[in-house]
Amino acid sequence: xxxxxxxxxxxxxxxxxxxxxxxxxxxxxxxxxxxxxxxxxxxxxxxxxxxxxxxxxxxxxxxxxxxxxxxxxxxxxxxxxxxxxxxxxxxxxxxxxxxxxxxxxxxxxxxxxxxxxxxxxxxxxxxxxxxxxxxxxxxxxxxxxxxxxxxxxxxxxxxxxxxxxxxxxxxxxxxxxxxxxxxxxxxxxxxxxxxxxxxxxxxxxxxxxxxxxxxxxxxxxxxxxxxxxxxxxxxxxxxxxxxxxxxxxxxxxxxxxxxxxxxxxxxxxxxxxxxxxxxxxxxxxxxxxxxxxxxxxxxxxxxxxxxxxxxxxxxxxxxxxxxxxxxxxxxxxxxxxxxxxxxxxxxxxxxxxxxxxxxxxxxxxxxxxxxxxxxxxxxxxxxxxxxxxxxxxxxxxxxxxxxxxxxxxxxxxxxxxxxxxxxxxxxxxxxxxxxxxxxxxxxxxxxxxxxxxxxxxxxxxxxxxxxxxxxxxxxxxxxxxxxxxxxxxxxxxxxxxxxxxxxxxxxxxxxxxxxxxxxx
Amino acid sequence: xxxxxxxxxxxxxxxxxxxxxxxxxxxxxxxxxxxxxxxxxxxxxxxxxxxxxxxxxxxxxxxxxxxxxxxxxxxxxxxxxxxxxxxxxxxxxxxxxxxxxxxxxxxxxxxxxxxxxxxxxxxxxxxxxxxxxxxxxxxxxxxxxxxxxxxxxxxxxxxxxxxxxxxxxxxxxxxxxxxxxxxxxxx
Ligand SMILES: [Zn+2]
Ligand SMILES: [Zn+2]
Ligand SMILES: [Zn+2]
Ligand SMILES: [Zn+2]
Numbered sequence: 001x002x003x004x005x006x007x008x009x010x011x012x013x014x015x016x017x018x019x020x021x022x023x024x025x026x027x028x029x030x031x032x033x034x035x036x037x038x039x040x041x042x043x044x045x046x047x048x049x050x051x052x053x054x055x056x057x058x059x060x061x062x063x064x065x066x067x068x069x070x071x072x073x074x075x076x077x078x079x080x081x082x083x084x085x086x087x088x089x090x091x092x093x094x095x096x097x098x099x100x101x102x103x104x105x106x107x108x109x110x111x112x113x114x115x116x117x118x119x120x121x122x123x124x125x126x127x128x129x130x131x132x133x134x135x136x137x138x139x140x141x142x143x144x145x146x147x148x149x150x151x152x153x154x155x156x157x158x159x160x161x162x163x164x165x166x167x168x169x170x171x172x173x174x175x176x177x178x179x180x181x182x183x184x185x186x187x188x189x190x191x192x193x194x195x196x197x198x199x200x201x202x203x204x205x206x207x208x209x210x211x212x213x214x215x216x217x218x219x220x221x222x223x224x225x226x227x228x229x230x231x232x233x234x235x236x237x238x239x240x241x242x243x244x245x246x247x248x249x250x251x252x253x254x255x256x257x258x259x260x261x262x263x264x265x266x267x268x269x270x271x272x273x274x275x276x277x278x279x280x281x282x283x284x285x286x287x288x289x290x291x292x293x294x295x296x297x298x299x300x301x302x303x304x305x306x307x308x309x310x311x312x313x314x315x316x317x318x319x320x321x322x323x324x325x326x327x328x329x330x331x332x333x334x335x336x337x338x339x340x341x342x343x344x345x346x347x348x349x350x351x352x353x354x355x356x357x358x359x360x361x362x363x364x365x366x367x368x369x370x371x372x373x374x375x376x377x378x379x380x381x382x383x384x385x386x387x388x389x390x391x392x393x394x395x396x397x398x399x400x401x402x403x404x405x406x407x408x409x410x411x412x413x414x415x416x417x418x419x420x421x422x423x424x425x426x427x428x429x430x431x432x433x434x435x436x437x438x439x440x441x442x443x444x445x446x447x448x449x450x451x452x453x454x455x456x457x458x459x460x461x462x463x464x465x466x467x468x469x470x471x472x473x474x475x476x477x478x479x480x481x482x483x484x485x486x487x488x489x490x491x492x493x494x495x496x497x498x499x500x501x502x503x504x505x506x507x508x509x510x511x512x513x514x515x516x517x518x519x520x
Numbered sequence: 521x522x523x524x525x526x527x528x529x530x531x532x533x534x535x536x537x538x539x540x541x542x543x544x545x546x547x548x549x550x551x552x553x554x555x556x557x558x559x560x561x562x563x564x565x566x567x568x569x570x571x572x573x574x575x576x577x578x579x580x581x582x583x584x585x586x587x588x589x590x591x592x593x594x595x596x597x598x599x600x601x602x603x604x605x606x607x608x609x610x611x612x613x614x615x616x617x618x619x620x621x622x623x624x625x626x627x628x629x630x631x632x633x634x635x636x637x638x639x640x641x642x643x644x645x646x647x648x649x650x651x652x653x654x655x656x657x658x659x660x661x662x663x664x665x666x667x668x669x670x671x672x673x674x675x676x677x678x679x680x681x682x683x684x685x686x687x688x689x690x691x692x693x694x695x696x697x698x699x700x701x702x703x704x705x706x707x
Contacts, residue, residue, distance in 0.1 A: 077666055119665040120645050125675040273662065273671040292672050 010342055011409065012335065013506040014039060019409050025335040026317040027503075028310040029490075034335060034505060035317060040308035047302040048324035051080050055324045056302065067299035070135050074116035075295035078283060081114040083134060084122070110134075114297055126295050141296045143286050155249045162244040335505075337365050340372055340424060340486050342507055345461055349515045350413075350478045353470030357463055358415070358480075358511060364424035364458040368489055372422045375483040377411065377506055409508045411481040413468040418482070420451075420462075427458040466511060474516040480509045533569070537701045538578075542689045545697040551590070556580070556607070560688045563696055565611075572600030577607040577624075581681060581688065585614040586628075591636040592620060606642070608680055615646075625677040629665075643677030 011019040014036035026035045047061035048054060049068035056064065072081040087110060111130035115122035124130070131138070143149070274292050281288040289295055308318035319331040345359040364370050453461040468478045485504040533549040540557035547561055551569025555561065556578035565582045567574055568589040582588065588611065590603040606624035611617060615628040618635055623642035628634065632646045637655035640646075644658045647665025652658075661674040692698070 076672060077670060119647065119670065119672070120663045120674055120678060121672070122675070127675075273659075273673050277670070 005336070009344065009510050011508045011510075012339075013409075013508070019508055022335050022339070022341055026308065026333050027335050027338040028313060028315060028317050029333055030313045030315045031310060032488075032501060032503060033312070035308075035310055037308075039311050040317060041311055041314075042306050042308055045305045045307045045320055046322065046324060047304055049300055050303050051300050053324050055322075061302050065299075066302045068302060069299070070138075071300035072114050072138070072297035073283075073300055074119060074121050075280060075284060075289075075298050076121040076292070077116060077119040078279075078298070079116055079118040080300065081116050081121075081123075081297055083112055084115045085110045085112055085134070086130070087111070121295070123297060126293055128296075138297065140299075141287065151247075151249055155247055158244055158246040162246060165244055338488070339503070339505060340364055340370060340484065342484070342509070344509060344511065347466075347511050350466070350468050350512060352468050352472040352514060355465040355467045358466045359453060359461055359463050360509075361459055361461045362422055362424055364427050366489070367426050367428075369426055370424045371487050372424065373485045374417045374420060375485060375504070376418060377481045377483060409479060409481065411479050411508070412472055412476065413466050413478050413480045413511070415464045415466045415480055415482070417464045422452065422460055422462060424460055425455065425458050431457045468514060472514050474514050476514045478511045478514060480511055482507060535699070536703050537699055539701040541701065542692050543699040544692060545699050547699075558685065558689075560685060560692065562688075562692070569603070573602045574605070575602055576605045577609075579608040579685060580605065580611070581609075581685060582611045583613045583615075586611040587616045587618075589616070589618045591618045610678075610681055612648075625680065627678045643674070645674065645678050 005023045006021050008021060010021065012022055012025055012034065013019050014025060015033045016036060016039050018036055018038065020036050024036065026040065027033070028035050044058050046055045047058055047066065048056065049071055051071040052068065054068060054070070073079065074081050109132055111132060112134050113123045113128070113130045115124075276289050276292055276295070280295075281290070283298055284296065287294070287296065305320050305324060306318075307316060307320060309315065310317050316331055317333045318329065320326075320329050322330075341363040343361045343363065345361050347358050348356040350356050362372060451463045453463055455461075466478070466480055468476075472478070483504050483506050485502055488501045488503045490499050490501065532551075534552045535549055536554040537543050538555060538557040538559075541555055541559045541561075543555060543559070543561045544563040544565075546563035548564075548566040548568070550567070552573035553567050553569050554573070554575045555567075556576055558579040559576055559582070560580070561567075561582045562584045564584045566587045566589075567576070567582075568587065570590055571592050571594070572590045574588060574590050576582075576588070588603075588605065590601075592601040592603060595601050603619075603621065605617075605622040606626075608625045609622055610627045612628060612630040612632075614631045616633045617628055618633075620637065620639045622640045623644075625642055626640050626644045626646070628646045629648040629650070631649045633651040633653070634640065634646065635651075635653035638652050639657040641658050641660045641662075643661040645661075645663040645665070646652065647663070650664050650666075650669055652664065652669075659673065661677055662671060663674050664671050
């Protein structure tokens with residue numbers, strides 16, 4: 001189902017100019033405009049482990065290197081390891097087996113080890129001792145260069161802080177929603193250092209009083225993500241208000257001689273079953289084990305759940321529930337639930353300049369009757385916001401523009417769909433399971449369009465005549481485009497908006513290709 | 521039974537089934553087959569002693585749709601060779617084993633295939649849908665798995681399926697007709 005909807009056959013135009021399938025678009029309830037993924041600010045909602053569904057706030061997840069502390073992946077085949085319990089322990093040392101536990105009590109003790117049910121790798125394969133605690137507490141493998149790495153990280157953090165301080169001396173950042181965090185830290189930096197500069201003092205103080213107490217780290221990752229999105233440099237919290245001291249580091253030294261190869265390397269038979277493959281080495285980038293005997297269970301990587309925010313009005317359009325176990329959303333304004341869906345039922349062969357019948361089906365997602373009417377693409381007013389967004393995004397979203405984010409859809413056919421109204425019945429989830437016959441309108445019912453073929457619950461099919469442009473060649477694509485205007489009821493309307501609205505969207509249908517005639 | 525040729529093919533076997541084994545009636549046998557004690561054979565399994573006899577040891581589990589076939593060529597004297605299957609092996613659903621010989625404590629996962637020139641030693645694990653076709657003798661405790669046939673040596677043989685065997689021996693007779701233990705019968 002999702003796959004059929006994701007196919008790029010029926011495409012809807014977003015305010016920013018890109019065309020996407022209905023399931024990839026959102027309707028901002030405050031702007032009442034369509035937003036695609038480029039028109040949204042993506043924020044990290046929570047990090048969680050998909051295996052044990054333990055969730056962590058992004059900040060804490062980063063401290064834990066975005067890995068779960070209790071779940072492991074197989075270092076050999078990357079499937080999840082399962083915990084095995086056994087009464088017979090193995091391994092050199094059972095951490096807590098002190099002298100007295102070795103008596104009769106030892107029999108009752110359970111020993112745990114990890115084993116892969118897919119490739120049968122187990123922690124016993126690499127002589128890791130069994131453990132007596134089931135969950136958590138697997139020691140992390142100590143990296144030989146940890147101290148050097150932390151030293152370097154500290155050094156570069158200090159360098160970054162110094163650079164930022166230098167930069168802040170020169171430019172005062174502009175205020176906007178995204179920059180609040182940046183701004184408040186900037187104020188602290190400024191005020192704390194020397195309170196001589198009175199340039200924007202009043203503004204600083206008001207911003208300070210309102211923001212100072214707020215937990216600055218709560219949105220830390222989100223903010224930095226947002227900053228990245230708009231192309232601003234990542235911000236480091238410079239707590240040190242005085243001059244930044246850069247700790248000294250010992251530079252690495254280049255070495256002339258490399259290690260000699262073992263003498264027997266060309267003589268010995270290679271046993272591939274004992275040597276790690278490249279994917280296995282890259283799965284543990286910090287250790288890159290060469291031999292299977294150096295494997296160590298890989299901590300499971302946390303995955304993200306994101307929420308979306310409209311770039312223009314900064315309201316949420318997509319907000320999942322807090323619990324990672326839940327697949328529901330607190331707020332999901334996907335267009336799939338907020339605009340009538342158009343599907344192509346059947347098409348007849350197309351010939352240039354000749355009208356062919358096409359049957360379209362309209363599906364009402366709402367719990368109330370909806371009227372749909374159609375309009376030409378050209379007559380649509382330019383969205384006043386569209387330019388703003390396009391500017392806002394294309395300025396920063398260089399990569400996407402480079403790869404041609406905005407695809408131009410060329411309409412190659414016209415139809416007689418305009419000046420027609422379709423009334424869609426309310427959606428009734430229970431009725432979908434009833435085997436009610438299709439309602440075919442009576443022959444001489446003047447209230448119903450003669451081209452309305454049938455109606456079933458919230459679905460209505462109509463027949464239209466599509467004429468491909470006469471200059472098309474055999475094999476060319478037939479693309480039909482029109483605007484759909486539909487009535488939309490605001491359930492929790494903002495006070496300044498009317499309860500019922502007429503919304504519209506531009507839709508492009510790839511109906512097929514011009515028939516390649518077989519006659520010579 | 522109505523088809524003469526088919527009926528003839530179905531009955532052309534000589535089976536010796538040890539006491540203590542659980543062998544369902546609805547299996548396909550061909551040629552001279554000997555089944556050891558505590559061995560469990562699910563319905564619809566096939567044991568085809570095509571080129572020579574098959575001797576299956578004790579405590580094996582042979583699941584549905586799996587095939588054990590003797591495809592060995594005749595030896596130097598022109599005598600048919602016997603396929604020996606050891607003890608406590610596990611043949612999972614739909615696996616095909618045409619190996620030269622099978623040792624003890626091996627696991628052939630679902631839909632795996634072992635060709636006629638492969639010698640399975642002891643404690644080997646052949647993962648689901650893995651195909652071994654080239655002539656070789658598998659080292660002990662070898663594990664082959666995944667679409668890339670990733671090989672490695674395990675520290676230990678696969679865990680024995682004792683409780684599974686006990687369970688099957690209890691449950692299978694409730695739902696299936698069993699072959700009676702016998703010493704070399706035929707018909
Ligand atoms: Zn967009
Ligand atoms: Zn976990
Ligand atoms: Zn594995
Ligand atoms: Zn908005």
